[in-house]
Amino acid sequence: MTPIIKTISDLHKTLEPWRNQSIAFVPTMGNLHAGHVALVQHARTLAHRVVVSIFVNPLQFGPTEDYALYPRTLDQDTQQLTEAGADLLFAPTPQEIYPRGEAGTTTVTVPSLCDILCGATRPRHFTGVATIVTILFNIVQPEVAIFGEKDFQQLLVIRQLVTDLCLPIKIVAYPTVREHDGLAMSSRNSYLSTEERGKAPLLYRTLCRMRDAVVIGATDYERIEETGRNELCAAGFSPEYCVIRRASDLSAPQVGDRHLVALTAARLGRTRLIDNIQVIL
Ligand code: PAF
Numbered sequence: 001m002t003p004i005i006k007t008i009s010d011l012h013k014t015l016e017p018w019r020n021q022s023i024a025f026v027p028t029m030g031n032l033h034a035g036h037v038a039l040v041q042h043a044r045t046l047a048h049r050v051v052v053s054i055f056v057n058p059l060q061f062g063p064t065e066d067y068a069l070y071p072r073t074l075d076q077d078t079q080q081l082t083e084a085g086a087d088l089l090f091a092p093t094p095q096e097i098y099p100r101g102e103a104g105t106t107t108v109t110v111p112s113l114c115d116i117l118c119g120a121t122r123p124r125h126f127t128g129v130a131t132i133v134t135i136l137f138n139i140v141q142p143e144v145a146i147f148g149e150k151d152f153q154q155l156l157v158i159r160q161l162v163t164d165l166c167l168p169i170k171i172v173a174y175p176t177v178r179e180h181d182g183l184a185m186s187s188r189n190s191y192l193s194t195e196e197r198g199k200a201p202l203l204y205r206t207l208c209r210m211r212d213a214v215v216i217g218a219t220d221y222e223r224i225e226e227t228g229r230n231e232l233c234a235a236g237f238s239p240e241y242c243v244i245r246r247a248s249d250l251s252a253p254q255v256g257d258r259h260l261v262a263l264t265a266a267r268l269g270r271t272r273l274i275d276n277i278q279v280i281l
Pocket of ligand 1: 027028029055057060129132133151154
């Protein structure tokens with residue numbers, strides 16, 4: 001069974017004898033699914049040891065968001081991590097991570113990237129993510145950390161914080177793992193009703209159509225975005241955004257750009273879903 005460690009001092013003691021080996025790190029908020037398992041299995045191929053964290057980070061949830069509801073399934077998660085070959089699970093309490101309370105902690109903000117797209121509707125979200133990831137990186141001190149491309153904006157925020165703060169950690173992106181009908185795996189999919197679950201794959205199909213339009217040469221991005229938004233609205237989604245951006249920094253694309261990404265965030269009933277597809281020309 002993968003051992004569970006709850007305090008920073010116990011984690012340091014356990015990691016001490018591993019310091020002459022390489023450590024790969026997979027931070028999560030738990031309620032693990034096949035997407036997380038794929039990250040852990042990939043981590044196994046990158047380093048001698050694999051450390052996973054499970055921490056539902058209060059700092060990245062807004063006051064009206066689902067922090068209290070977020071599924072906490074530690075027993076099932078530990079079982080999956082054991083099968084996937086994780087060497088250690090770090091599962092601290094909020095008090096362990098934020099001893100001065102969340103409001104009293106030092107935070108990390110990545111300018112510009114934290115404020116657009118998901119950051120526009122979730123104002124403190126990426127500061128919460130950047131802060132916890134920096135704290136966890138400093139505690140675990142891995143050589144490499146693995147993040148899913150499903151959270152594309154989060155991935156860019158983390159890449160930028162690692163560069164700007166000169167952290168000696170390689171960030172590895174892992175492709176989005178999807179259900180058989182294309183829906184991106186997410187812990188929040190469990191919030192969907194049966195009817196909503198039937199509609200949810202439209203998010204992926206819409207992004208595929210946007211990608212295909214760009215691949216065959218369309219450059220009127222605003223029109224492609226509008227068609228995508230209309231398609232989502234017609235199916236009962238409330239899109240927050242449905243856009244094509246530069247993959248490097250999520251700025252507006254220019255004709256001639258060769259690496260783009262189509263991204264969307266949309267509510268279906270009470271559930272907020274996000275997804276993206278990269279477009280390489
Ligand atoms: O992607 C997630 O699960 C979280 O945002 C992360 C990176 C573990 C930080 O809490």
